[in-house]
Amino acid sequence: MSATARSEDAPAAGEIAARLREAGFVRLVGAATGDALAASGVLARALADRDRPFQVSVADLPADTERSTDADLTVAVGRSDPVADCSVPGTAEPASETAFAVARELGADPDAALALAGCVADGREPAGAVAEAAEAAGIERRPGVAIPTTDLVDGLAHSTLVHGPFSGDSEAVAAALAAAGFVVGDPEASDPRLDATGLDEQAHRRAASLVALRSVGEDSVPPRGGHAVERALRPFVGGPFETVGGYADVLDAVARERPGTGVALALGHDVGEAALDAWRAHARRAHDAVADATTGRYDGLFVARAETDAAPVATLAWLVHAFRSPEPVTLAVTDGAAAAVADDRTLESVLSTAAAGVDGHAAATGTTGRARFDVETGAFITAFREAL
Template sequence: MSTADRPAESASVASDVAAVCRDAEFVRLVASADGDALAATGVLARALAATDRPFQASVVAPTATAERATEADATVTLGRADAAADAAIPAGSDPVSEVAFRAAEELGSADAVLALAGSTVADATPNGRLREAAGVSRRPGVATPTTDLTEGLAYGTRLHAPFSGDPESVRAALADCNLMLAAEDATALDEDDRRRLASMVALRTVGADDANRRAAECVEDALRPHAGGPFGTVEGYGDVLDAVARDAPGTGVALALGHDAREAALDAWRTHGQRAHHALANATTGRYDGLFVARGESQGDAETPVGTAARLLRDFRSPEPVVLFVTDGQAAAAAVEDRQLGATMDAAVDQVGGRAAGSGRHARASVETDTASFIEAFREAL
């Protein structure tokens, strides 16, 4: 699809969603479990609330159906296409949250900061108009959702460095560049300090022994963040939205709707980030032609965030364009470009049993076989 085609197609989708919402007496918003879709849900929900339109918002697992026995006059799915929906904004060439923003504008009220936060955790790039509408500007430094730098660098999932997931390693890294005084209060940093911090983070991320070539490009997403929003930086806001969408959907919906869920959301974000970095750092990896596979260790009763682990593996570790992260009963795949991973995951699950869902660049599955058998099935399907 050419870039010129994208605005017209997105505008058409936005208008269709706005029309469905405008004509319904009750709207049910069903989001895929990721930060972009969650933000889109919040944007539409706030627009509906501003016009006193009743709605219900929920986040569902990637492999779950949007069907539910309710009295909803209309169902709108975000981040997923579903036959049960009256309208949908599937993952595509524009961030889901950006398309939702356009629909909300047609409804009369649109939260640009929330939409921009969601777009920062989408694979698609938002256009300049959304950034302009948000009214935020960039500043030196690193994107975190908290002024505690130790937490921000240890648990944030916008990058994966040798210190990720380990607060003590973060403190040592800060001490090495004379930034320990600001470890618990980033507001103490001046602009030169922020630039020094960003340089340290970039160098340690790219200079890791197992870093891939893509890491140099992807770490830029964590640097020079946009200042603003309820978590200090827009990119930090997006990181929290993505974590709660995947691990604490109830808290995620409350946060996206604008309720007082900050502390609960940060708690979920810390746990999610620690588990994702731990899973990636301790995984056993294998390289195949065009595919990089990581097998995650069990984390006790805690469920491994395989979707986040797969994204980090793709962006910072994998030498191949497609990655597969697997644990007992769960798998996630991610690709640098559109590789129809949803269809690939469907084909793999058809061989071994389970449920799958995905798009061109991402896919998830719940599987009913051992990891070795599933890896072989995915390789054959790919």
């Protein structure tokens, strides 16, 4: 991860806070990402502290947003939306970092673990006020792996922070841990377990080494995989789950898999078990999609076609880009939907041009984006290649 400084055109926290103070009813519309969901939660909790009515929703694309609510102020979170009154786009800095500053401007004491999880989900190194607040709250890094559960087998099998030979398969995780010298409950059992809370620092380091080697040790893994796997290592400890990185992973999953549960989680409600169930289901489908995808390589573009329209394309795109793609841009497609990830190229123009060419819809924030269309996947791939 790398730190990113605020640019001059980043949203000013004071200006956004002033508009929130003046609004009688606020509508927060988040993108379907962990960062946007966390940022929406930070803002919503600050509004609740001021007894200000609000509504929170999550949508894959701005076109999916229900706009009938009679709100005084509509705030797009995690992306820009020309129809919204203002946006917390998450471009110059994670949306959660901006939301944290806005909440403080409103006089709230925002949840450092939630904001930190949003920053981790975004993929950039937490910095500034969020990092300082986390440190003040006693949230520190420890050796090991970022998982949301106390069971290391469950955590590694369902993590979408990494992809390796064991991903999506609890028995494969248990076998790998046993081969590395860990004492695991019967690896042949349907639910082998390893309590991570009982591990010492040396054991946590061994687990981290295992994950790193299994995820990025093969020659076929692109160099960016070594950077990507860092999100899963040396996790911050704090918040409602076992680690903050695990919290981030759950936020990303529920934003895409079960948005209603995601909103409840971000608001601080007791939905942890439901969120973990959604996270597990999402991870299984994502890792299956990576394993089964039909891939194609073009000049500057790597395409992964999912075998089922149930594949979570945004997570598929990120995993393939981080751990499989030899090209600087990756496109994941399924029937009617696509997601793209790039190394260092903004994708808003590319995706909007490609979607417009097939009468579809698209949205992008920086180097990631999504599209929906009603043509054959091959037609959209062609449109994307031409726009690229």
